[in-house]
Amino acid sequence: MQNHTPLREQLSEHLRQNGLKNTRQRQVILDAFLSSERHMAIEELLAAVQNRMSGVGHATIYRTMKLFTEAGIAHERRFGDGQTRYEPVFEGEHHDHLICEKCGLIVEFEDQLIEDRQEVIAASKGFRLTSHQHDIFGHCLDTAACAARKRKRR
Amino acid sequence: MQNHTPLREQLSEHLRQNGLKNTRQRQVILDAFLSSERHMAIEELLAAVQNRMSGVGHATIYRTMKLFTEAGIAHERRFGDGQTRYEPVFEGEHHDHLICEKCGLIVEFEDQLIEDRQEVIAASKGFRLTSHQHDIFGHCLDTAACAARKRKRR
DNA sequence: TTACTTGCAAACCTTTTGCATATTT
DNA sequence: AAATATGCAAAAGGTTTGCAAGTAA
8 A cells, every 4th residue: 555645745735836826625535545545547536436425517527537647646647448537647657458348347557668768769769758658458367356247338 | 662552452352342432532632642642641632633533522532542442542540749640551561750849750660679569568568569650859950951851830 | 805616507529329321242 | 122321301319619607716
């Protein structure tokens, strides 16, 4: 489990520095976002937020997640299924993703070999690397668990 | 320069096997697609096609590019800018992309080290790999050329 | 009190679909 | 002649925006 205090402070700092306000909605969305499992899609987040505070509009969620992204506490992820997902940014942490095309399971991976290699490639092609997205698609080897997840999703 | 004959034959074969028709529109779209530079966005493709045959609707482009993808002669690519791009699939070839966030330049790369590493990672996480998308974002080191491209794009 | 936020609805953009008409085989 | 394809316009799905009303500082 991660410590969320730095992220909360980072957001407060961002609000302060930009003359933005710490509204009740932003608090509730932050709580839902941080206590969520990772890779939450907008729809899931909206549902979680409305659980705690009904009446929050989807425009607010969109706007707030953009704000969190600008504040550096959230990363936007798109895995090609038309859903935008967000995950908390923990300092010094970077990972990429494996996605099961059958059940939608998302698993994280980190690989220093690939990270380093990318720098070499970027330089050799005349680029300065700023970021990357590396998604590996496949199928779960554990087909029973995969099928169960798939059933649960509908 | 690549030889397009195999791709043309592969499409003909796909049409034949599925009882689909070789229409004038499909020929024109295929020509535009193959003679294009790679990574053509739908909009660009539509413009190129309408140059040769006006009146072609966008629905036809969308439907046809899906058809080409099913026939295995096109790959769909999304780099997160809201545009869907297509590129020809040449046999035995695989590559990923570097994208300049300033000018939009897309450069291809191939790296066997990374390819192999992905297999290891997938297996270690309980996945069987089927495909991947690996995009490296950055900035051109050649800032003059980059600025020129950026200007040209608007 | 002033400036920023929210919620609603409408607008947007890209992609898909229904349907009558046209084209290929 | 039968079946597939096209073009149009409408629909769909996700995201953004204008604006009047609400809220934080």
